[in-house]
Amino acid sequence: MVRLGTGIGWRPEIADAVERMPGVDWVEVVAENVCPGHLPASLLRLRERGVTVVPHGVSLGLGGADRPDGARLAALAERAQALGAPLVTEHIAFVRAGGPLTASDPLEAGHLLPVPRTRDALDVLCENVRAAQDALPVPLAVENIAALISWPDDELTEGQFLYELVERTGVRLLIDVANLHTNHVNRGEDPAKALAELPVEAIAYVHVAGGFERDGVWHDSHAHPVPRAVLDVLADLAARTSPPGVLLERDENFPEPAELERELAAIRATVADGGGAAPAAAPPAPAAVVPASPAARQxxxxxxxxxxxxxxxxxxxxxxxxxxxxxxQGRALTGKRADVVAKVAPELPEILGDGYRRAFFAYATGRPLTGGYRRDALDFAEHLLLAGLPEDADARGRLTHWWLERSGPRPLEGRPVARWLRAARLALRRG
Known part of the structure; x- marks a missing residue:
């Protein structure tokens, strides 16, 4: 098992700060945000210094009913090879649903959702994990996720579910102690009980992150300081085992580098004070995986x-x-969708100002994400323009220009916006 040490999630917004931070042994990068042939210069410099880089995937949907997508697996494998990574990680979650198995339109969540802890779901997950393991050039570790909701027909606890997953597949675990705290607040699950049931020898590394509580719901934001309660869960884990690696996650609302360094120091001290025994070299050899039945998948x-x-x-x-x-949960998904659209199309919140999120929520109600975030941004702008919005003429003109530049030279005939576009182009030329 690779001893990683203390790390931090690499993000472009803090790339320079991460390079200068003392005591960073490794970094984790969102796999889908890097291109193997065009790695950011910061990551290349870190690798040259001997800093380990681990790709962390978010789109496989290993807990979904469909088998893992071959193209996504190939892309994850390419990133592992390009980064020289000793392992890759993903989530125990589903991110899409529908399609042929349900004879319904495919739906995208745009975020990670919890799988039911049932025997059927475990069978499907085990088969999907084994397929991913076979396709990847390095070991796979999977992460427990945070949840706002509980499935009403769960048959296993979190710890039991993870234990059987490891026993049947030999997969490593990425344990997120912030997610254990989230599930304690939101679902009444005891973090200590989950840790007691885990096969700690299978832990590849640990995530630590911040969040906030509102109206009795804990939001795993990755945009706030790490609270004492999360460090307490980390201390409990560190008393049971010496984790091979611990990593601080921060995705938004980045503080000054000194604050991140203080959080890293608190994480190091918490692990050091735990004094847990070193984990075994490897989890038990996996048993043969029995394929999930077609009925279970359905x-x-x-x-x-x-x-x-x-x-x-x-x-x-x-x-x-x-x-x-x-x-x-639905509002949280829409909020995350709005945040991603704002990142891929930053002109939209600039044009719409404080009304951006309100307008996006109104647009997204009843309109699932289907064609990716760039398509979502275009559809959002089209929706506003067809409604005569924004009301400010200057903002509406800027949004029209933005939409026309990105919609292609000729809109698809038959779309409601086609006639409007011809008129808009003519009006802009005359202006």
Missing amino acids: RVALAEAALLSALVAGTPAPEGFDRARLAV
Whole structure:
């Protein structure tokens, strides 16, 4: 097992600061945000200094009912090779649903959603993980996720689910102690019980991150300082085992480098004070994985599609779910979608100002993400323009210019905006 040490999530916004930070042994990079043939110069310099770089995937959806997509697996493998990574990581989550297994339109969550802790879902996950392991050139570790909602028909606890996953596949674990704290607040799950049930010898490394509580719900924001409660969970884990690596995650609202360094120091001290025994060299050899039955895959597919449809398409809540929590989760998904659109199309919040998020939420209601975030940005702008928005003529003109520059020379005939576009182009030429 690779001893990683103390690390931090590499993000372009803090790349220079990370390079100058003392005591950073390794970094983690979101796999989908780097191109193997055009790695950021900062990452190349870190690698030249001997700093380990680990790609962290977010789009495989290993907990989904479909088998892992071959193209996504190939892309993750390419990034591992380009970065010289000793392992890659992904999530125990589903990110899309629908399609042929349910005879319904495919839906994208735009974020990680919890899988049901049922025997069916475990069978599907184990088979998907083994397929991913076979396709990747380095070991795979999978992460427990944070959740706002609970499945009503869970058959296993978090620890039991992870233990059986490791036992059946030999996969490593990326344990996020912030997510254990999140699930304690939101789902009443005891972090100590989860840690006691885990196969700690399978831990590849640990995530630590901050969040905030609002109206009794903990939001795993990765944009706030690490709270004492999360460090307490880390201390409990460190008392049970010496984790091979610990990493601080921060995705937004980046503070001054000195604050990040103080958080890293607190993490190091917490692990050092734990005094846990060193983990075993490797988890037990995996048992043979029995393929999930077609019926099991379909049951998981139907359950996940019903949940995702309720969250993003406004269909009725599946039986047994807390409707209030579903509403919170749905708003959280829309908020994350708005944030990503703002990153891929920063001109939109600049043009719309303080009204950007309100306008996006109104647009996204009942309109699931289907064609990626760049398409989403164009559709959002089109939606506003067809409604005669924004009301300010100057802002509407700027949005029109932005949309025309990116919509292509000729819109698809038959779309509602085609006639409007011809008129808009003529008006702009005359102006």
